[in-house]
Amino acid sequence: MDTCIEKIRxxxxxxxxxxxxxxxxxxxxxxxxxxxxxxxxxxKDDVEKLVFNATCGLNLANYVSExxxxxxKIAVTAKGCDSRNLVTxxxxxxxxxxxxxxxGIPCTGMVDKRxxxxxxxxxxxxxxxxxxxxxxxxxxxKEKVSKTDxxxxxCRMCTHRNPVVFDVMAAEPVEEQSLDQPFADVDQIAAMDPxxxxxxxxxxxxxxxxxYACRNACPLCYCPTCFVDESSPQWVGKGQDKTDIxxxxxxxxxxxxxxxxxxxxCVEVCPMGIxxxxxxxxxxxxxxxxxxxxxGLDMEKRPPLDVYSPDDPDDFIK
Amino acid sequence: MNFITIDKxxxxxxxDKSRKTYRVFGPVQDExxxxxxxxxxDVYPLMDAGVTVMSPKSVLFPQTExxxxxxxxxxxxDHHIMKPVEKDNTPRVVLGIRPYDARAIQxxxxxxxxxxxxxxxxxxxxxxxxxxxxxxxxxxSCDFSTSAGTGPFSEEGxxxxxxxxxxxxxxxxxxxxxxxxxxxxxFDTSADAAESQALFDILRKEAEKNITASVDTxxxxxxxxLDLYEAPFWDDVAFSCINCGxxxxxxxxxxxxxxxxxxxxxxxxxxxxxxxxxSPLFTHHASGHNPRGSKVQRVxxxxxxxxxxxxxxxxxGIMCVGCGRCVASCPVNIDIREVCKTMNNYEKE
Ligand code: SF4
Ligand code: SF4
Ligand code: SF4
Ligand code: SF4
Numbered sequence: 246m247d248t249c250i251e252k253i254r255x256x257x258x259x260x261x262x263x264x265x266x267x268x269x270x271x272x273x274x275x276x277x278x279x280x281x282x283x284x285x286x287x288x289k290d291d292v293e294k295l296v297f298n299a300t301c302g303l304n305l306a307n308y309v310s311e312x313x314x315x316x317x318k319i320a321v322t323a324k325g326c327d328s329r330n331l332v333t334x335x336x337x338x339x340x341x342x343x344x345x346x347x348x349g350i351p352c353t354g355m356v357d358k359r360x361x362x363x364x365x366x367x368x369x370x371x372x373x374x375x376x377x378x379x380x381x382x383x384x385x386x387k388e389k390v391s392k393t394d395x396x397x398x399x400c401r402m403c404t405h406r407n408p409v410v411f412d413v414m415a416a417e418p419v420e421e422q423s424l425d426q427p428f429a430d431v432d433q434i435a436a437m438d439p440x441x442x443x444x445x446x447x448x449x450x451x452x453x454x455x456x457y458a459c460r461n462a463c464p465l466c467y468c469p470t471c472f473v474d475e476s477s478p479q480w481v482g483k484g485q486d487k488t489d490i491x492x493x494x495x496x497x498x499x500x501x502x503x504x505x506x507x508x509x510x511c512v513e514v515c516p517m518g519i520x521x522x523x524x525x526x527x528x529x530x531x532x533x534x535x536x537x538x539x540x541g542l543d544m545e546k547r548p549p550l551d552v553y554s555p556d557d558p559d560d561f562i563k
Numbered sequence: 564m565n566f567i568t569i570d571k572x573x574x575x576x577x578x579d580k581s582r583k584t585y586r587v588f589g590p591v592q593d594e595x596x597x598x599x600x601x602x603x604x605d606v607y608p609l610m611d612a613g614v615t616v617m618s619p620k621s622v623l624f625p626q627t628e629x630x631x632x633x634x635x636x637x638x639x640x641d642h643h644i645m646k647p648v649e650k651d652n653t654p655r656v657v658l659g660i661r662p663y664d665a666r667a668i669q670x671x672x673x674x675x676x677x678x679x680x681x682x683x684x685x686x687x688x689x690x691x692x693x694x695x696x697x698x699x700x701x702x703x704s705c706d707f708s709t710s711a712g713t714g715p716f717s718e719e720g721x722x723x724x725x726x727x728x729x730x731x732x733x734x735x736x737x738x739x740x741x742x743x744x745x746x747x748x749x750f751d752t753s754a755d756a757a758e759s760q761a762l763f764d765i766l767r768k769e770a771e772k773n774i775t776a777s778v779d780t781x782x783x784x785x786x787x788x789l790d791l792y793e794a795p796f797w798d799d800v801a802f803s804c805i806n807c808g809x810x811x812x813x814x815x816x817x818x819x820x821x822x823x824x825x826x827x828x829x830x831x832x833x834x835x836x837x838x839x840x841x842s843p844l845f846t847h848h849a850s851g852h853n854p855r856g857s858k859v860q861r862v863x864x865x866x867x868x869x870x871x872x873x874x875x876x877x878x879x880g881i882m883c884v885g886c887g888r889c890v891a892s893c894p895v896n897i898d899i900r901e902v903c904k905t906m907n908n909y910e911k912e
Contacts, residue, residue, distance in 0.1 A: 277898070283803040311858075312802075370704055458809055485626050514807065516813065
């Protein structure tokens with residue numbers, strides 16, 4: 246992937262020099278190992294700041310609406326999942342296609358930073374990525390691992406690595422993965438008896454601090470006032486009561502039904518490393534099995550929750 | 564000052580003895596990283612753990628704390644009258660607190676216990692708590708505590724400072740509270756004061772040498788508030804921020820809270836929750852107006868409070884002990900060290 250960054254920079258410098266876009270949203274190098282930072286570049290002299298690597302796990306579709314100027318276009322670099330969330334944004338009328346210049350990046354996956362950290366007893370002080378080989382350094386040891394072995398779970402499960410919408414591609418398309426069991430994790434939870442399943446979710450969120458990073462990093466969560474922040478009526482208590490924490494997680498997941506692209510940004514940003522995808526993945530599976538729907542693939546089709554279809558699988562609607 | 568040595572073989576037994584009189588808090592490892600928690604009777608603190616994800620401020624200032632309660636049952640004579648909730652203020656001890664985190668508690672004290680206001684909940688918890696710190700022999704790369712006015716072997720705010728000497732701890736008893744705790748544990752092997760102090764000095768110097776990160780804060784107080792407030796760099800600083808407030812929740816020095824009332828059946832409860840200036844609700848007025856309505860204003864508030872308003876108001880340096888938690892936990896890599904540098908070096912054109 247390191248080869249495409251030169252092309253990205255050239256494309257961006259050109260767009261900015263010609264005034265075709267007012268800014269480019271991309272990633273910059275982070276200040277600590279395994280970190281990267283979303284950035285807006287407005288001058289062609291700054292395109293050198295742009296990077297793209299396996300730590301760029303945030304979803305840049307989340308930054309588009311806020312960054313959009315009154316008139317004119319912005320450019321955004323988009324991995325497969327980012328591009329699907331851009332489609333979702335367009336389908337939901339959050340941004341129109343002609344305001345965006347999409348630089349598509351075929352993606353071979355983002356790394357699971359916690360999984361890598363767990364390979365070391367001490368702190369990671371350097372992280373070098375060369376193709377599929379990652380060299381990871383700590384004061385005690387230096388280890389080479391294959392990126393494929395430390396991918397985030399959502400990237401291992403991804404079947405849309407190539408951007409679905411773009412104005413230009415930064416590299417040749419990559420091969421898509423085909424999966425025997427695309428929802429093994431969901432099936433495993435579904436197979437639990439109700440008590441065990443309840444206990445699983447209670448355990449999952451036991452350290453949740455309700456920072457809402459999972460919500461704020463998600464491009465789907467753009468409501469001007471989230472239900473958890475409403476005060477009249479107040480839908481949910483604001484303290485650390487377990488019922489309120491559950492309510493937040495359940496409802497947030499439902500609000501993502503048929504919209505979630507499983508980009509993994511929610512898990513990426515959680516300071517506690519909570520796999521909140523355990524909630525959304527079940528809904529993604531239902532959307533696929535009941536409605537043949539995967540979010541963010543088609544700009545012309547309406548999402549399952551806003552259409553009526555005579556062959557709806559549920560009886561009550563007929 | 565009084566020094567004692569604690570053979571590591573006696574450590575667990577000593578903790579067990581102290582459990583008769585103390586509730587014991589300490590670092591433990593769980594699925595979500597290293598956390599500081601009240602320890603169950605069969606659990607011992609993980610003394611060589613890394614920095615805890617959340618700071619120890621929650622021992623005195625829990626994320627959600629009940630303050631008052633009332634019954635709404637009108638057949639009861641005292642219905643609708645708010646009354647204090649019962650608190651467990653039996654002695655507690657925090658084992659293995661990092662020295663800079665103890666300094667942070669002294670900063671938080673400025674807010675909760677000062678000549679104008681004494682917050683009863685915080686003060687009572689503070690009085691009940693003994694802080695047993697462990698010097699940090701191997702500081703991590705995000706640690707910039709020495710340039711934030713504290714350090715890996717700083718004593719401020721601690722009742723006992725211990726040093727890890729492989730097979731034993733060397734402990735410096737700093738206060739009466741510390742002495743009482745050591746007695747409760749049955750730790751009484753005294754060590755030579757001059758020799759022990761010399762050893763502490765060596766360890767401190769070694770550890771301080773290993774701190775590679777730093778911030779310059781020397782020019783913050785001479786800058787004008789308005790120049791910094793109106794500086795052009797805030798848009799760039801704030802761009803990536805998702806306003807999650809993680810930086811303030813993990814921070815040992817952030818002290819803001821919000822008070823909420825809730826009713827359940829016939830009981831009303833007033834409690835407080837941590838609040839964060841990164842949330843739009845923090846300043847949202849009942850009128851609907853929000854004086855800090857945009858993300859960039861909120862990001863600016865956090866850094867201005869920590870690195871300018873606090874500096875000017877208290878003349879005790881920055882409101883940051885350099886633990887590096889916010890640097891490590893910010894999901895979009897906003898780094899207070901960079902922002903501090905930008906502010907410290909800023910010259911208005
Ligand atoms: S990001 Fe993590 S800790 Fe924060 S609200 Fe979401 S699940 Fe909870
Ligand atoms: S600076 Fe980072 S941690 Fe703090 S609110 Fe912004 S995104 Fe969250
Ligand atoms: S501002 Fe950041 S580095 Fe400073 S004390 Fe708070 S969490 Fe630690
Ligand atoms: S930085 Fe923000 S949350 Fe922290 S103490 Fe200051 S105003 Fe409160």
